Amino acid sequence: MAGAINMEIYYYWCTALMVLIHMGFLGYEMGASRVKNALAAGVKNILAFAFTVPAFFFVGWWIYNTWPRGLYSQDYVDAAELGAYAAPWDASMGPNLADNATGVFWAAFTLFAATTASIYSGAVIERIRLGSFVLLAVVLGAVAWVVGAAWGWHPDGWLSTDFGYHDFACSGVVHLISGAFALGVLINLGPRIGKYNPDGSVNTIPAHSLPLTLIGLMAIIVGFFGFLGGCIIYNTDGALEVSQWTTIYGTPATLSGIAFNTLMSFAGGVIGAYVMTRDPFWMMSGGLGGIISAGAGLDLYWPPLAFLIGFVGAFAMPAFARWLETKLRIDDPVGAVAVHGFCGLWGVIAAGIFAAGYPAADGSGLPGTSFGGQLAGAGVMLLLGFVPGYLGSLALKVAGVLRVPPKVEIMGLDVAEIPSRAYPESAPPHSAPAAGAAAGTVPAE
Amino acid sequence: MGSPIEAWEGVAAYFTGAGGGMPLVWMLIALVVTVASALSAFFHENKSYRDHRGDPH
Known part of the structure; x- marks a missing residue:
């Protein structure tokens, strides 16, 4: 019992620590917005977190535990029974003296889910309608990434059992998908x-508070x-001793190893982005x-x-963001696609290049890590993210509810939607310069 | 490069290339990158100072 309680304590505080991710995203996105949109960006971010929690309770946890073999498989004809213990009405899904594990595992996964929603949240600031944003956040946080986790971040997930896909800290499952x-x-x-001029040139729309970001x-x-602590599995032998930390795939691991590589890759990322840009925004994004x-x-x-590996990813990341902005005309104010999508893709493939040949868990006889397996996993994660994001937003666009009206966008979302002001003692939001004004350009409408 | 092990039984150090020569190679490359990056800061600063010579701000 003591081992079970130690495990509870471990994941409980991992979850608490993960809330800092959302504090960070909150400041990051509000700071990256203009004054006229600062609070609207905050509201959006807070609601992404809040709506993901019940959505993950209602469907996400069940999907993760029911679909590791695919959306449908002969192995899982009785899929409903398989995931019955994760159904929201099951006795394990609430206070239960016979179950110390489900609540803390569910909570850690829920924070992973909320992280995916926050990653997408930053990319769409200053022009998406709140209701549409929340709907898409739920699709991502409670369905899209969860399917990826069931397939590639689960002991029985078909990507790992059939292809040897290895994604310890969710480079693909969370970051690439998001x-x-x-x-x-x-x-x-x-x-x-105001982002693009009629001649095709690009305006920089500066963050209103880079220090906050x-x-x-x-x-x-x-x-x-x-988050990374939550990626390691705390196994107990039922007594006081922990038998062995493992990855989600059952292979042995140590927190010491994670500590080494978290700090080293963070440092490599910061330095790589510094060398490339000298820009503090990209340096901190580079750490991530x-x-x-x-x-x-x-x-x-x-x-x-x-x-x-961190250095190379972060060094290339700003160039990828610039390419998206100038060539594909994708306006991603926080660089979410570059930081999470590009680096997530590189992370999954890098494991196939540099960590090929690691065996699966003891005695399993399953395929080990390989370049082909990582490539297959990257392709699946890319599609699991892109397809629902594109189709979901397309449906909302066709319905005319994806984007705020141009008048509201120019006036500022805070004035239109928020009953309070970010900086009430300074200039009112509606008097802030229009987009592109700083660069002496006329906003394109 | 890659896994130094074929099974997990009895394994101690299991990081990529453990027991071989590649870890030393990666360490030397990382060392060079670290030092070069630090030196690049000097070059960047010197260029910045030259570019802003005479700028009252």
């Missing part, structure tokens, strides 16, 4: 008014220690991108290799 989802939504949502990013890094880049093999890498 980044791809954000890209799908951004294609239909379109850029903010930087502090937010650092809070996300702190929260990542809870570095960890994501090394995430899939975070339990396996030699620490200097984790440093280099």
Whole structure:
């Protein structure tokens, strides 16, 4: 029993630490917005967290526990029975003295789910309608990424059992899926008014508080220690001793190994982005991108290799963001597609390059880590994110409810939607310069 | 590069390349990248100072 309680304590505080990710995203997104949209960005972010929690309770946890073999499989003809213990009405889904595990595991997964919603949240600030945003956040947080987790981040997931897919810290399952989802939504949502000039040139729309954004990013890094801690499985032998930490795939792992590689890849990411941009926004994003880049093999890498993988990912990340912005005309104000999508993709593939050949769990006889398996997993994660993001936002666009009216966008969402003001003692939000005004340009409408 | 093990039984150090020569190679590359990045800060600063010579702000 003591072992079970120790396990409860461990995951309980991992979950608490993960809330810092959401504090970070809150500051990050509010800071990245203009004054006229600062609180609306905050409201959106807070609601992404809040709506994901019940949605994950109602359907997400059941999907994770029921669909590891695919949406339908002969192995899982009795799928409903298989996942019955994760149905929201099951006795394990509430206070229960006979079950110390379900609540804390559910909570940790819920925070993972909320993280996916927050990743997508930053990309769509300043022009998406709140109701549509929440609907899409629920699709991502309670369905899309959960399917990816069931397939590629589950002991019985077909991607791992059939292809040897290895994604210790969810580079693909959380980050690539969320980044791809954000890209799908951004294609239909379109850029903010004033982002592009009629001649095709690009305006920089500056963040209203870069310091707030930087502090937010650092809070996300702190929260990542809870996230990464939640990626390791605390096994107990029923007594006081922990028998062995493992990954979600059942392979042995240690928290010490995770500590080495988390810090080394973070540092590599910061330095890589510094060398590339000299810009503090990208440097802190680079810290995040570095960890994501090394995430899939975070339990396996030699620490200097984790440093280099983080460095390369974060070095290339701003160039990818610039390419999206200038060539594809994707307006992603926080670089979510680059930080999470690009680095997540690189992270999954890097594990296939540098960590190929690791065997599956003892005696399982299943395929080990391979480049082909990682490539297959990357493709699946890309589609699991992009397709629902694109189709979901397309449906909302056709219905005419995806984007706020141009007049409201120019006036500012805070004035239109929020009963309070971010900075009531300074200039009113509606007097803030229009988009592009700082660059001497006329907003394109 | 890659896994130094074929099974998990009796394994101690299991990081990529453990027991071989690649860890030393990665460490040397990481060391060079770290030092070069620090040196690049000097070059960046010197260029910035030159570019802003005479700028009252």
